[in-house]
Amino acid sequence: MSDGIKVCRNPAINFNGGMIMTLHATKLLCEDETEHEGVWPFEGEFIANDAMRLSGIVTTQAGPEGEPIQCQITPQNLGNDYQDGRSFNFDRELARTFISNNSQLPVASHALLMLVEEDWGGLDWDNAVKTIVDGVGEALKSGVAAGVGAAVGAGIGSSVGPIGTAIGTGLGAFAGFVTGEIAAAIKKTESDIFPAQETSFMVGTRPIRTSQIVYLRFEGHGGRYLLTLEWRVRPLPSGIERIGLQADNGDFVVAEGGGGRQLLANRPHLRSWETFGLIRLTSDRVALLAINGDFVAAEGGGGRELVANRPWIREWETFRLEELSGNRVALRASNGQYVAAEGGGGRELVANRPRRGPWETFRLHRL
Numbered sequence: 592m593s594d595g596i597k598v599c600r601n602p603a604i605n606f607n608g609g610m611i612m613t614l615h616a617t618k619l620l621c622e623d624e625t626e627h628e629g630v631w632p633f634e635g636e637f638i639a640n641d642a643m644r645l646s647g648i649v650t651t652q653a654g655p656e657g658e659p660i661q662c663q664i665t666p667q668n669l670g671n672d673y674q675d676g677r678s679f680n681f682d683r684e685l686a687r688t689f690i691s692n693n694s695q696l697p698v699a700s701h702a703l704l705m706l707v708e709e710d711w712g713g714l715d716w717d718n719a720v721k722t723i724v725d726g727v728g729e730a731l732k733s734g735v736a737a738g739v740g741a742a743v744g745a746g747i748g749s750s751v752g753p754i755g756t757a758i759g760t761g762l763g764a765f766a767g768f769v770t771g772e773i774a775a776a777i778k779k780t781e782s783d784i785f786p787a788q789e790t791s792f793m794v795g796t797r798p799i800r801t802s803q804i805v806y807l808r809f810e811g812h813g814g815r816y817l818l819t820l821e822w823r824v825r826p827l828p829s830g831i832e833r834i835g836l837q838a839d840n841g842d843f844v845v846a847e848g849g850g851g852r853q854l855l856a857n858r859p860h861l862r863s864w865e866t867f868g869l870i871r872l873t874s875d876r877v878a879l880l881a882i883n884g885d886f887v888a889a890e891g892g893g894g895r896e897l898v899a900n901r902p903w904i905r906e907w908e909t910f911r912l913e914e915l916s917g918n919r920v921a922l923r924a925s926n927g928q929y930v931a932a933e934g935g936g937g938r939e940l941v942a943n944r945p946r947r948g949p950w951e952t953f954r955l956h957r958l
Contacts, residue, residue: 596724599649599662601849601883602689606868608829609691611884611902612794613684614702618819619643619669620678625708625783625814641814642671646720647704647787649686650731654695655740659732662686663724664702666717673816685820689884690794692829697795699739703731704790706809706816708783719784742793785809790820798826825902827884831868835861835956836920839949840936846899850883854897854940856932861956870904877912877922878904889942893924897940913947920955921947 604611625641646666652659664686670679690698705723707716788807805820836844838856843865845858858865867887868880879887881899886908888901901908910930911923922930924942929951931944944951 595721596648596661596663596728598665599686601851602687603849603863603882604689604827604868604880604884605691606831606833606880607692608798609689609694609827610794610797610799611825611827612688612690612698612700612792613823614649614686614700614790614792615821615823616645616667616669616681616683616685616818617821618678618680619645619673620817620819621673621675621814622808622817623813623815624673624675625812640671641673641708643669643673643816644707644709644716645669645683645685645704645818646707646717647685647702648724648727648731649700649702650728650735651686651688651698651700652735652739653690653698655736655743657695657739659735661728661731663721664704666720687883690797692797696797697739697743697793699735699742699791699793700822701731701735701738701791702789702820703727703787704807704818704820705787706785706818708785708812708814716784738791739793783812783814785811785816788818790822792822794824800825823902828868828870828880831870831880833958834867834869835865835958836867837861837954837956838932838936839952840932840934842932842936844932844940844953846881846883846887848883850881850885850899852898852900854887854899855938856936856940857938861958866958872904872909875911875913876909878908879910889924889926889930891926893926893928893942895941895943897930897942915952918955919952921952 644666647664648661650659650661667683688700788809790805801824803822807818809816842856843858843861844854844856845865846854849864863882866882870878872878885899886901886904887897887899888907890896890898892907906925909925913921928942929944929947930940930942931950933939935950
């Protein structure tokens, strides 16, 4: 038993280029609803429809001699009204890996996924997942390491794509071990846990932009579900300027969580979440890159909030940079409106100002 595996978080990039590899859940289709275990008269169709939840463990290894790194997928609620033939579409990022230009290749990532139909046992389910994840962690590390070695030996280390067969070979008796761990955990939960399913992906070249769609079918408890996943790889720019932005009141701009959320100007210090990459597109047009590898966008192209959650640079992710005296700058969204730190700092960043004033200027710190 390990000391516990941490929840998957945003990685920190180094702004010197590389790649971002992510795993997304995009659709869940109910091919056959599970058998309801309720007691009459509480088993009517209006209350018996399935409520689905997804979690698991991701193991990633860089190079055949690398140390496997693991994290637990944050439990995802995928909907609570599944019936035969009904599906839900979404785009849930389950895990993210930063592959720097100095990383050993190939980089392989393996996900063991667990789907559950909840019978009012959400808390027990999350605890059960933690027990399973901790229990299978070391076995997964060994299996992934063996799989990467087998893949390199087979000559697929120079490619980009699925390596499920190679990792499956390396896992050996792993399937029986996992089944035992899950069976023990099921006894402690009121939820219906389906047999775990697996998917793997390998990156062996750089830089590259690619994706791979995977379908996993979960069967059990009288039901059958088809989960659509997508592995995505995208390159990051290299040689960009590392900066911090300070609002009029002295607070620094932060991308909460390192990225994926709204930008605020409420930090007294300049640390990793307060660091951005400045990408010069033309003489006066720039893009901003958060520490997690996502680009900053002015929602609507301007007039709304700034968020750091884009995997691309398009119109809404570009800003006109006005360089002023005293290392001060202003940013204008694609619709021409200025970016402001509301209140002069301490609050959110919005791109809704027709003119430039103290709240619309920032001190630029070159790092």
